Amino acid sequence: TGNHWGYGKEDGPTAWHKNYPVAEGDRQSPIDIIPNQTSHDSSLGPIVLNYDHCTSINIANNGHSVVVEFEDSDDRSVIRGGPLDNPYRLKQFHFHWGGKGCHGSEHTVAGNSYASELHLVHWNAVKYKTFGEAATAPDGLAVLGIFLETGDEHRWLHMITDALYTVKFKGSVTDFKGFNPKCLLPSSLQYWTYLGSLTTPPLHESVIWIVVKDPIVVSEKQLGKFRTLVFTGEEEDQRTRMENNFRPPQLLKGRKVRSSN
Ligand SMILES: COc1ccc([C@H]2OC(=S)NC2=O)c(OC)c1
Numbered sequence: 070t071g072n073h074w075g076y077g078k079e080d081g082p083t084a085w086h087k088n089y090p091v092a093e094g095d096r097q098s099p100i101d102i103i104p105n106q107t108s109h110d111s112s113l114g115p116i117v118l119n120y121d122h123c124t125s126i127n128i129a130n131n132g133h134s135v136v137v138e139f140e141d142s143d144d145r146s147v148i149r150g151g152p153l154d155n156p157y158r159l160k161q162f163h164f165h166w167g168g169k170g171c172h173g174s175e176h177t178v179a180g181n182s183y184a185s186e187l188h189l190v191h192w193n194a195v196k197y198k199t200f201g202e203a204a205t206a207p208d209g210l211a212v213l214g215i216f217l218e219t220g221d222e223h224r225w226l227h228m229i230t231d232a233l234y235t236v237k238f239k240g241s242v243t244d245f246k247g248f249n250p251k252c253l254l255p256s257s258l259q260y261w262t263y264l265g266s267l268t269t270p271p272l273h274e275s276v277i278w279i280v281v282k283d284p285i286v287v288s289e290k291q292l293g294k295f296r297t298l299v300f301t302g303e304e305e306d307q308r309t310r311m312e313n314n315f316r317p318p319q320l321l322k323g324r325k326v327r328s329s330n
């Protein structure tokens with residue numbers, strides 16, 4: 070189809086600008102975060118997550134990643150504080166990861182990438198009526214980015230990885246109730262924040278990024294289960310392993326990255 074995009078040689082990040090010229094815009098994501106070039110801002114308060122009444126609905130393979138969707142018809146699960154002027158509603162979370170033995174985070178830290186990156190996507194329901202409207206507004210979205218590194222097994226990630234076999238193919242969706250993503254966060258929520266964009270087409274420049282400094286630790290075995298997913302649909306004869314679904318760092322173009330204390 071016309072706007073088909075992916076992570077391959079022909080349809081990958083270097084080609085996205087052809088159908089999505091904003092790919093070469095002034096506030097694109099991800100970026101390389103250089104800690105000693107960030108500005109510490111003591112006015113940046115802590116991030117507050119109210120996820121206690123969050124309602125996960127399903128887990129799906131959208132042909133680009135594995136996504137867990139949440140009920141977002143009210144403020145039952147929100148993020149607030151930090152750089153945010155309003156509470157932002159949790160809409161979904163998903164991951165980006167590399168191939169076996171390769172790293173696949175989107176943001177990098179002083180040129181170093183992590184094995185994977187979790188994105189918790191929230192939208193400003195105070196100012197905008199729908200996620201779609203918020204996704205095109207400069208202060209419409211807030212994405213919490215969490216790095217994953219490999220080491221010991223993560224005690225709760227099995228709840229996600231045990232469900233991955235049910236969403237192997239693009240377009241598959243299965244019920245996924247009662248999951249609270251708070252269990253996927255590191256103990257410290259110290260963060261960097263900057264103004265950026267969605268990291269896949271349509272690449273809207275609508276994201277207030279909050280990138281948590283400390284990674285969580287997951288096992289290579291757990292990460293390997295993400296690579297059992299495929300980009301392609303069950304009906305297609307091709308089975309293209311879902312891996313390296315990350316966009317590389319983009320130019321900072323004069324933006325400031327602030328650091329919480
Ligand atoms: C809920 O809708 C979404 C969520 C995330 C993205 C991408 O942007 C970032 S951040 N990660 C991505 O994969 C998106 O792109 C169209 C749409």
Ligand SMILES: [Zn+2]
Nearest residue numbers: 163165188268
């Ligand atoms: Zn993402």
